[in-house]
Amino acid sequence: MAMSPTETVAPSSNTKNTVVRTKPPKAPQTSNSSATNHDKPRTAPAPQLFESLNDEEKRKYVKDKQVGKGTYADVFVGHFASSPSTKIAIKKIRFNADFKDGISMDTIREIRALQELRHPNIIALYSVFSSKNQNLNLVLEYCPRGDLMELIRDTDNVHYGTADIKAWMGMLCRAVWFCHENFILHRDIKPNNLLIAADGELKLADFGLARSFAEPETRMTYNMTTRFYRPPELFYQARHYSGVVDVWSVGCVMAELVLRFPFIQGDTDIETANKISETIGTPTEDNWPGVTQLKAYLAPTNVVPVKRKPFYMDLFSSLGSSGVDLMMSMFALDPRKRATSKQVLQHEWWQQEPRPSRKEDLPKRGGGVEVMGDDLKRRGGELPAEGRADKVARKIDFGAMKK
Amino acid sequence: MTEDEVYRASTQYRLWSFTPHALASLRAGTHALAAEKVTAARRSKRDVVSRPSAEGNGVDSNGAEEGRDASGGVANAADEVECLTLAEAQQLVDFYCSKAIELCNHLKWPAAVKATALQYLRRFYLSASPLTYPPSTIIKPTIFLANKTENHNLSLDEYAAKAKATRDQILAPEFIVSQGLRFTFDVRHPLRGLPGAYMELLSLADGTAEVLEGVGKTAEELQEELMALPHDTKKANGASAAEKAADVPSLKRRIHTAYIAANKALETTALLTDVYFLYTPSQIMFAALLLADTPLTTFYLTTKLPPASPLLPRIRAAIESCARILRAGPHIVSQAEASRLKAKLERCRDQDKLDLVGLDRALKRDGREEDVVTESVAKRRKLEREMSAREGEELFGPEIGRRA
Structure with missing residues (x-):
């Protein structure tokens, strides 16, 4: 459990932890490193102008066939030149004539975040290189088994149980915790951004909306996260928020894994915000002090009291009592009361029966390489292509479930 | 997982941390490569210029000077002297870094954006030389890039107006800078x-x-x-x-x-x-x-x-x-000294990269054209790939039965 959060040794101080450490003498982990010098972190790399560094990178990868084509990016399957059996996905960002301000923000965000994040449950970015006409190529981990959305929606062919849900949720929660530990907000967690690798490992992908935690005074934009998975504070246009925006989305994914359709759906932002109010409870000064100060807060016409455990037990009994507790902690309306990604991982549900399925035993139907191609070509915050979304646009009348 | 482990996984540690010795030799190597390119280009140009027919194309005082060198016969030594030294090149970078700080302060940008921009500049000039990319053409694009990576999000038009530059001057080098940064945009401050x-x-x-x-x-x-x-x-x-x-x-x-x-x-x-x-x-x-x-x-x-x-x-x-x-502290040269260095740089610049805006335009035009012919290009590349794969196989002899 090298990635377990319990190994962090951060003192629980509310000020920023500023423990100093010396620069470690260890050699970096990169494979091409030849650092052997003991008390020095780095031996000198052979001097090269950056243009030749780029060509060298480019030659390491081979594109085989195109599996996705979009307005934003084209996706190819390829392999390492040095190891033809090791497959990769290459996301080639299209030169965008519409975006007039240079390299697009989505691209910059994605590259910036993925270059820093190395985790078994986060899609690996092996390299970035440019081809001659200034196209950016992102060399990504190969995820041939589709995405979690395919598995959730294929109710006829894919059957799974709580142990499987626990396994997927565990992988997702570790990925999200790791992002936050690196001060990165994902801001677009949803089932079709959760790809499945060949070995069944779940991979958080699409960092096109990701950003670093802002400094305390800095304002952030609120129109983030695909609508069904967006937390209430973003609907209310909060400009200062934290990692728990992602935790809300994780809660939505957990609910969707059980229900097999999105828990909170609306055709517009306002409708979806109202759905949160109806489904989870209406945000008020009582349950969320300060909420009425948020810019887009609308005084509710009818106040639905925050749902209590029996409501969730009815819908999600398969998760068990503590699973429901966990989900409810992710659906706290007030972001300050919502569980952090670390608290989520510390929840007792993970320790309880059933044990999470081993990744190799997880259901693996999915749409395969084409789904990966489809997922990777998208720009952050976009819903999947029409055809796929239509198939799944089901609604549920939560009003009828009340009582 | 400790904070140390998180830091060691960062690109700042993996790619941009050095011992003093490694840092110095990296800079020296970069400078040597760039200077060599300039000198070589000059030598071949001089060979051309010395033939009277090509003289009409000589650009400015450069051409004339080189012509004189060439007529002198042994011009090697003169060439070396003319090039900015490693120390001078670094002084020029440092000088423009201080100018970049002034610009960021003038824009009243958050310290994080300024700090990131500055670090981008210093990182960029580890694997690029002022001889190839003069800092005067690089600082404004770099600051704009930091504006984006730090989510400051001032639009290009607003920035261009405030920074007194054209859109093209800011966008053309953006890709070059990103490449020089090896597409690592995160800086830990x-x-x-x-x-x-x-x-x-x-x-x-x-x-x-x-x-x-x-x-x-x-x-x-x-x-x-x-x-x-x-x-x-x-x-x-x-x-x-x-x-x-x-x-x-x-x-x-x-x-x-x-x-x-x-x-x-x-x-x-x-x-x-x-x-x-x-x-x-x-x-x-x-x-x-x-x-x-x-x-x-x-x-x-x-x-x-x-x-x-x-x-x-x-x-x-x-x-x-x-x-x-x-x-x-830093040793920032005086304005007068900087002017001298700039004038010197003008005489020894990499002639291939004089017009970044024009080069960029040409690249993008090619890009569009290539998009149109994507299929034929793809086909050609596929054939080339298959060819090279076959050649690869043949290196080890044909696979049994495959040839039939």
Whole structure:
């Protein structure tokens, strides 16, 4: 459990932890490193102008066939030149004539975040290189088994149980915790951004909306996260928020894994915000002090009291009592009361029966390489292509479930 | 997972941290490669120019000068002298870095954007030379890139107007800069940790600090020690230098003064020296604090580790050597000297990269055309790939049965 959060040794101080450490003498982990010098972190790399560094990178990868084509990016399957059996996905960002301000923000965000994040449950970015006409190529981990959305929606062919849900949720929660530990907000967690690798490992992908935690005074934009998975504070246009925006989305994914359709759906932002109010409870000064100060807060016409455990037990009994507790902690309306990604991982549900399925035993139907191609070509915050979304646009009348 | 492990996974550590020796040799190597290219290009051009038929194309004084060199027959030595030296090239980069700070200050941008822009510039010039990409053409695009990566999001038009540049001048080098940064945009700043240190010091002053395990003292004891700290004798603070901080308010004033001074160092000196390449953000932050108030910072450090920790001397040594660099400060040449260097650079620039805007336009035009013929290009590439794959196989002999 090298990635377990319990190994962090951060003192629980509310000020920023500023423990100093010396620069470690260890050699970096990169494979091409030849650092052997003991008390020095780095031996000198052979001097090269950056243009030749780029060509060298480019030659390491081979594109085989195109599996996705979009307005934003084209996706190819390829392999390492040095190891033809090791497959990769290459996301080639299209030169965008519409975006007039240079390299697009989505691209910059994605590259910036993925270059820093190395985790078994986060899609690996092996390299970035440019081809001659200034196209950016992102060399990504190969995820041939589709995405979690395919598995959730294929109710006829894919059957799974709580142990499987626990396994997927565990992988997702570790990925999200790791992002936050690196001060990165994902801001677009949803089932079709959760790809499945060949070995069944779940991979958080699409960092096109990701950003670093802002400094305390800095304002952030609120129109983030695909609508069904967006937390209430973003609907209310909060400009200062934290990692728990992602935790809300994780809660939505957990609910969707059980229900097999999105828990909170609306055709517009306002409708979806109202759905949160109806489904989870209406945000008020009582349950969320300060909420009425948020810019887009609308005084509710009818106040639905925050749902209590029996409501969730009815819908999600398969998760068990503590699973429901966990989900409810992710659906706290007030972001300050919502569980952090670390608290989520510390929840007792993970320790309880059933044990999470081993990744190799997880259901693996999915749409395969084409789904990966489809997922990777998208720009952050976009819903999947029409055809796929239509198939799944089901609604549920939560009003009828009340009582 | 410790903070160290998180930091070691960062690109700042993996790609942009060096020993002083490695840093120097990287710069020297880059300069040598760029200078060699310029010299070689000049030699071949001179060969052409010396033939009268090609003379009409000679651009400006350059052409004439080279013509003279060529007629002189042995011009090698003259060429070498003309090129900016490694030291001069670095002086020019440093000079423009200070100009970049001025521009960011003028724009009233957050310190994080400025700090990132500066670090981009310094990183870029590790694998690129001013001979190829003069800093005057690179700073504005780089600052704009930092504006995007730090989510500051000023639009290009607004920026171009404020920075007094055209859109093309800002966008054309963007890709070059990103490539030079090896597409790593994240920079970890000591500025980020400083407010945390400030808050911790304040709570130490209040006697409410959460004490780390192993330090072996209570918050109250630490508060008392803090009160009794002498002032920095070297600092010319007049009468107050001899006094001790007698009460909590004056102690807090002292901490605040140190914080402001450290913050200033991190926003200026730290950005203009090599400390980011040589030390971790927390080491740099502590070094800036150490310069601002040595007794205070030395004491603060003891609240972070058990007194007997073998790490303590090593950490101190790292912080002190970083502080020495900050204390020495950057050596920014005068405007007059910079003008001389610029004039010299104009004579020895890489002639292939004179017009970045034009080059960029040509690239993008090609890009569009290529998009149109994507299929044929793809087909051709596929054939080439298959060909090379076949050749690869043939290297080891044909596979049995495959040939039929």
